[in-house]
Amino acid sequence: MQLRRMTRVLVVLGAMGLALTACKGGIDLSCSVDKDCLESELCHPDDKVCMQLCRSTDDCPESADTCEALTDTNASRVCKCKNPEGCRGGTSP
Incomplete structure (x- = not known):
């Protein structure tokens, strides 16, 4: 009886963990x-x-095509995509 109860608890906890992971969506x-x-x-x-x-x-990650200055006035080099459609995950505006 105890083994069945413990198994149910573990199954429920595992399902909750998977549900919470799936609900987070993308990275902000x-x-x-x-x-x-x-x-x-x-x-x-x-x-x-x-x-x-x-x-x-x-x-840079595979999704980014280049490493170049952020703007004309900001020389910090960042990963950018030449084609915004090909850049998923926010590596380039």
Whole structure:
């Protein structure tokens, strides 16, 4: 009797864990300032999303095509996509 009860409890807890994981959806990359992002990221001043810093394209995920200056006035290099449709996950505005 105890074994069946324990099995049910474990099954319910496992199902709840899976449900909570599935409900989280995508990762929230929104930000207001650089401190809202990871140390390896900065907050885009206009689009208010965290962007990954880089030194070369090799530092970027596969979804990003280039590593270039954030803006003409901000020389910080970030991972960007040349084609916004191909850049999912917020690595480029």
